[in-house]
Amino acid sequence: MRLVAEFKICCDALPLVEVAATVPEATLILELQFNHGERPLFLVTVTDGSDQVVANAFSDAYDVGEWTLVGEAGDTRRYQVMPALSFEEQLGGQINDLAGLEALATADAIIEQIEVLPDGWRQTGWFADREAFNEFSAFWQQNADFRLYRLTRDGESKPPGDGLTNHQQEALRTAYEMGHFDIPRRASLEEVATELDISASSLSERLRRAETQLIEETVATTWPPLPD
Structure with a gap:
């Protein structure tokens, strides 16, 4: 029985x-490339946030060695980051069971997405069975604060909106609560952006991405294909 879990460490x-933490207005999605020895290469997709502030944050971070901007489209940038520390060096001061940490790398699991937050990682992962998930979750419960948001069998549907990032959920909720979607509209895009402390253009893109995700998860799946 394969399992899909969404959780936060x-x-x-x-x-x-x-x-x-330095750029809280940005969304950071991390991919790990484990074919680079004991220091896996990081591929980081950053949405929103000032280009210069993000660049300064990479340059100033104690755990970042070299980094390169490899592409951008709108408010989304793609970076290649070489870590300055191995996982053992990075986490050794907080985690005593480094052997257990290394064992997780060979667990029967695939981490599909990592969103880097100011206080940890929010992840979605696939686990071969309940035993593999229990081993993974038990390690992090013993060594950090592990919070499980969703655990379903492979193939079970997930609630609409689970594909949204935290920033997208916050933007939709704030815009809704302020009356941006009301008829007539009670709050402008600029007013909602001010409440969120981001630019109007960043909010517009964040709302568009969130709305597109919700459409793809819900009504789009019920439409017949367009004619050729």
């Missing part, structure tokens, strides 16, 4: 957490 020693 609250641990400020995790890689790039310092960067996320």
